[in-house]
Amino acid sequence: MEKAGINSNQVRWARERAGLQLSDLSKALQLAEDKIAAWETGEEQPTFRQAQKLAERLRVPLPYLFLPSPPEENSPIADLRTLRNEARATFSLDFKEVLNDSLQKQNWYREYLQNTGQASPLEFIGKYSVESDVKTVARDIQAVLGLDEELRKSARSKSDFLSKLVQQAEEAGILILISGVVKNNNHRKLTVEEFRGFVLSDAVAPLVFINGNDTEAAKLFTFVHELAHLWVGASGVSNVEVKSAVENDFDQLERFCNQVAAEVLIPAEDFQSIWQSDLSLEENLQRYRHYKVSDLVLLIRARQLRRISSTEFQQAYATRISWYKNRKRSSGGNFKNTLPARNSKLLTSALIAATLEGQTLYRDAARMLNVKVETLKKVADHLEIH
Template identity: 45%
Template structure:
């Protein structure tokens, strides 16, 4: 029996990279403890199965030592004021797939002579966030009253995504890697990222996050596009010590875009208690309660101490809520368009049906081999 010449430390690195313990894999690989101890080596077939289980290219396992893996785009995330060190294979694979889609769409846009989008890179962190938020709202047609008329967060999110795509942004929303429902994305690792490009600007939103949180992430990543800044983010309304200037600025733009200060000030009353006010404004603006609390602080309706207590209490309440049911299932057709961007899917289907793109490549970029996407219009 031929054994694979693999270093035990590579096996340990690959398992830890995937966030797994030995016990998580023991049912599939009963001798994994012996492999990692160097007492016996896996066969090549076993090594291939192991590589698939931990989502690592098998070639990595034949290296003399673990590779230094860095994100292929700037990392603006922070945890306790420090950068996040090791990206998960799920995050890496999502970024790589989005970069491939963006590259394809960039060439498509060039071949079809689509105009450059002047708003990408049109702002700087020296610009006032409220001015840039007003520009984004005007460019996309974002309107507070129209969002307030939406029945729920899902409808409001769809409306804003459609507005961004109409302006030329590829918006991709998924809670899993490609179409693999066994590889769920962790909102605790990242909430979204932006890939800035004047022909193919792209925003990815972690669909495993709550709908209300996704609204803020979308607004935050749009601000990144206006900066012309490619980056992965953990966007949130909370004041974060030692946060990067770009993230503070993008958060300010996102908050003003979704909940304009002038609008919320006109909504405030002195005789309403905080829970009632928060619930009412959350329903109107279709954002999370945390965003509303931050805007109440900005409007000086809450003091710093009141905000800190309310924020901590709300975070605790949200943590206690039962996990919502997964939303990435359901209708295959709509789910696919959401995951890869309706604008991107329309261009890819058109190119494939015209014979300009191979079906093999189209299926890979769609993350699915279901032919239904080619049998229905993507308008």
């Protein structure tokens, strides 16, 4: 059988890039380790069919295995995950795939708006800078989201509060994707250790991605943090823990977005007026329940505004973060509800509408949402798009 003639050095590069050991690849391809090792040394060559399977498992285009040297891979987004001057590891293939998928969705939606005459620049994108007043930026975000006392009261729970804010953001023209997996593949989980969210700033089609595997408390903070990025027109991937809002180890952009996020969720003036020094920490926290934010955010505000000591903050925060991490999470729910959340309900609705109007092929729309055509039709019925 004819051999492929691939570059042996590229095999090892692609395997290491994928974060796989020889044993992992051997198991995936159902071949002996010695066989794959021989491909990496050039002692043997795979057949074309084996080379195709190899490229598929290593998640690289087949032509990459024939290149004389590895291609240069530049990230289209700033890596803002540095904490305490320690650089994070390079992006995983899962993250890269999610990022590229999000970029494709953003590009499609931008073109859709242009083709339908709706591509008006959003006035709040890049409206401010990191030198702007934190309260001014926070009030502007609250205004765009319609975040007021009435909205807080209408939320049945903290998770419902986040859902309402996401809906408001999408009504303002921001694509919001919340997913914990790669392209609807439940076997490829995203990790919060790598990233909690990223934002793709764009005057017409801004996009925010939230790692769905994070705690509810963290997702809310990350969501508003990424919105702050849009208000200063800065794209980037973040791994901002809620706790970091009281730390100064991040660069100016991340510190600014942390401060804005905290001010949006619970304004300093409101917090100060409600806090009572003669009450215990637990009694005080109970006084802010109508804000629909987690104890983590409340603890941050208490520390930022010097209502509790650093020791009190550390102890209370550690107790609650442990509880959140050990808390049993609900299942993914109905897939027809999950799909729009993973892909942005705004984009999903626009894509289905364009398909039904004949502007987009069914197979292209299904591929964009990473589903089968049959599933696409069911989601259209579920969303009542006809």
